[in-house]
Amino acid sequence: MKKTICWLLLLVMLLAGCTGKAVEKTAGENPILQSEPAPQGSDIAPPAVENDEPTPTIPPIDGYNDFMSVLSAALMDGHSNKNLSPVSVYIALAMAAEGAKGDTQEELLAILGEKKLKDLRKSVEQMLKDLKTEGTGGELVLANSIWLGRQDESVAFHEAYIKTLAKSYGAEAGAVRFGAAEAGEKIAAWIKEKTRDKIQPSEDAMTFNADTLAVLINTIYLKDSWQKPFDPERTEQDTFSGLQGKEIIVKYMRRTDSNAAVVRGEGYLRYALPLRDVGRMVFVLPNEEVSLESLLGSPEKINELLRGGEEVNADVDLKVPKFTFQDRTDLEKTLMDLGVRISFTGGADFSGITDTPAHISRVLQESHIGVNEDGVEAAAYTMIALAKSSMSIEKRDKIDFHLTRPFLYAIESYDGTVLFIGTVTEPDKAQ
Secondary structure (H helix, E strand, O other), X not given: OHHHHHHHHHHHHHHHHHHHHXXXXXXXXXXXXXXXXXXXXXXXXXXXXXXXXXXXXXXXXXXXXXXXXXXHHHHOOOOOOEEEOHHHHHHHHHHHHHOOOHHHHHHHHHHHOOOOHHHHHXXXXXXXXXXXXXXXXXXXXXXXXXXXXXXXXXXXXXXXXXXXXXXXXXXXXXXXXXXXXXHHHHHHHHHXXXXXXXXXXXXXXXXXXXXXXXXXXXXXXXXXXXXOOOOHHHOEEEEEEOHHHOEEEEEEEEEEEEEEEEXXXXXXXXXXXXXXXOEEEEEEEEOOOOOHHHHOOOXXXXXXXXXXXXEEEEEEEEEEEOEEEEEEEEOHHHHHHOOOOHHHOOOOOOOOOEOOOEEEEEEEEEEEEEEOOOEEEEEEEEEEEEEEOOOOOOOOEEEEEEOOOOEEEEEEEOOOOEEEEEEEOOOOEOX
């Protein structure tokens, strides 16, 4: 009997030991996936992450161009009108990285394509310097700001961080009382001013509760004229073949460009319209038997559409629809899918900004794009909210470049920096 009891006791002890080890291993296997609950009343609770869900692998990103193609591929599927300013998202995330520490900073640096914070800062400083354009007919202006919450004495913001944003990012600093209407009103007014009234931030985007610690904002505004304007007298109504056979009567701008450079790629044509001061607007037109959706879907495909193909000279009969639309992109899930996880959890470390535990609660962008006979006007803002945590004449091909079906576009600076990228599946209906 005594032997039986001893064996039973030994078996219980062994089972208890094995269970303890298994629990310990599960808890320690992937500390990134352990998220603390959000503090009461935060803008958005830190996303719940299942312990059995593998941590996403951040794609290999080297600098802004890779970031642009990865983000664009993740957000554009060719199913709707889309307008995105990747450069605005990049700069806003860079400002967040300036205040991050440890693994939080490493994740942000990885998606921004830099290994060291000083290299990222240098890249953004150069970007802000190179992109600023104020010509006779064109304008490209980027602006940054940080809005600090007037908190009780337990919350203090680090002066060194504010000075870094001011020096390297030209960021203005403002103080607001989050939780009161004044916060949203002041931030919205600043955004409207910097985007020349082209963007009226949505009401819910400008609603903040008392647990918001700080808000980072980047804006971009672009307006420029075509080097060769379209004649309004040639604008005409015609059919745009949209998705699922939908036909829309729209207004098309028309002109013919002689001996122009067109790029032929696998399944598409690409043509660029030079702007007077800022750069150029690039259009990618799928071949008739090819859907826009099939050309998108990966960073490699985005790069191919914008950089690949073979250039040929031809007389180009150009037909471009006039279009204007607003867009909004909520970026939290996309960034998490790309591997930025810690920043959204209670385990985030933004101690470079404040010693009060904080996580990113919101990342969103609202934008505007308008194309007409005179040129192009585009604007966007990206907001990151931090909340408390608990040649000679020769015979040439003639090419009809008629944007009469869904297409991709991009606006680039002269150095090739993609400022805006988007898709048009339904241009403005003719009035």
